[in-house]
Amino acid sequence: MRETSQPAYCRPEGSTTSLARVEDLAASNAVIRFNDSPAPVSAPPQPRPLSQLGPCGWDLTEYGQAELMQAMFAYHYPIFPDQLSQGRLKQLVDVILQERGWPLETMLEDEVLESFPLVEYDRLDEYAAEDKGLSMPGLILAILLVTMSPCNHVTCAQTKRLYLTLLAFLPILQSQLLHHNGVIRIQGLVAVYEYGHGLYDQAHLSLNSAICMASKIKMDLQHLELSLEWRLSLMMLDCCLLLHRAHLFTTCQPGKLLEFDQEVALRSSRAYTWKLVKNVLRSYSDDDPQMESLISLMPCMTSLCFIANDPPDDSVVEEIAAMMPYIRKSAKRWTGLRPFANRIARNAGLDAHVVAEFDLPYT
Incomplete structure (x- = not known):
């Protein structure tokens, strides 16, 4: 009598092993189908802040100081085209000004700047026209420096990152704009900061530098005021x-x-x-x-x-x-x-x- 063929699930021998293989294959396919789904989109990383409000008041972060210094040296020794290096510095200064949260017009109403009006808001365009805007990033940083609140710690005034950064930036500007009013304004504002925080010796040196530069610039009779x-x-x-x-x-x-x-x-x-x-x-x-x-x-x-x-x-x-x-x-x-x-x-x-x-x- 001829033996009839039986389905795999009816065979008594090896049926358990075959069933296990089928289940493993199904599970494997399920895993593959799950992994084929698109990965969730991660949020873009947040940019690192260039400034922060710390225990001793507002100042640049370590990262912000490094970025600013790099842009300043590129401003003087352009590893990129001039326009690109200048744009990088201006972009960083704009971000710092935005992080500060105060409009430039409001900062220029500070009582110190009213007493020593080295900068006036209504004349910013005139300042920019004097040297094609090359000193404007430094001027904005100097305004930010002067309007910083004093700290009770004496050493803070001398170690503020923004203060040290401006001191490093001034020689770079002087090498390019030796006989321009913009550099003198920045140097004068640094002297105001030093005077206001009790750094009288430093203020004396900064002010003498500004006055020496001013003595080499002729009076502009068309803009005498x-x-x-x-x-x-x-x-x-x-x-x-x-x-x-x-x-x-x-x-x-x-x-x-x-x-x-x-x-x-x-x-x-x-x-x-x-x-x-x-x-x-x-x-x-x-x-x-x-x-x-x-x-x-x-x-x-x-x-x-x-x-x-x-x-x-x-x-x-x-x-x-x-x-x-x-x-x-x-x-x-x-x-x-x-x-x-x-x-x-x-x-x-x-x-x-x-x-x-x-x-x-x-x-």
């Missing part, structure tokens, strides 16, 4: 720096009242300098070209500092302004400098009676 404005700002900073170095820290030490002969000498020097100012101012007419010289104006503005800080002689400021009409705005600004000088005195740790000696309200 603009040319005088930043020069007078440098002079006022020089006056404030001289006042704090020569009188608050030498003549009267913290915790020590002025001796009688020192007080008499100081009052006499103020009276003498006022006579000197009047003689100098009266020796020039308003349209005399020599009066527009930085060297001619420097003694006048330096003397103005000591006079304007003496409360009984507040009217002297108006008298100077009347004799020298085109510095009226800058002369009147001295009345707004006292709160700023008061804050500097408190940061320096001056005692109340020493501050009162100079009529600086102690709070």
Whole structure:
């Protein structure tokens, strides 16, 4: 009798092994079909911040400082075409400004920049036209530096990454724009930052550098007001720096009242300098070209500092302004400098009676 064929599942021998092989094959196919599905799309990595708000205030991150320095050196030694290297630096500065979260117009309303108007928002286009915008990235960084809040740690002012980065950037700009106003504005703003944080020796060096560069630039008679404005700002900073170095820290030490002969000498020097100012101012007419010289104006503005800080002689400021009409705005600004000088005195740790000696309200 012929044996009939039976299905695999009916065979008694080896049926278990065959079934297991079928199940393994099915499972393997299932795994293959699952792996064939498209992988989930991962979110793009977030860009690393160039700046941050830390325990000691806002500053560049280590990554931001490295990126900025690399762009600055490419700005000077272009490994790319000039336009590309300049665009990279401008792009980084724009990102930092955006991360700061303050509009540029708002930052320029800071009381320090109102006292030392080296930069005005309405004239940014004029600044850019002076050197084809080459100094604008550095100018924006300098504005960010000046508007940084002071920290209670003394060393922070000297080790801020933005401050150190600007110090490295200035020689690069000076090598390309030695006789341009933009570099002087940046150098002046760095000096304002140093003065405002009690770094008087550094401020003295920065200010001297700015004044030396300014002395090599001729006055632009077509934009006389603009040319005088930043020069007078440098002079006022020089006056404030001289006042704090020569009188608050030498003549009267913290915790020590002025001796009688020192007080008499100081009052006499103020009276003498006022006579000197009047003689100098009266020796020039308003349209005399020599009066527009930085060297001619420097003694006048330096003397103005000591006079304007003496409360009984507040009217002297108006008298100077009347004799020298085109510095009226800058002369009147001295009345707004006292709160700023008061804050500097408190940061320096001056005692109340020493501050009162100079009529600086102690709070």
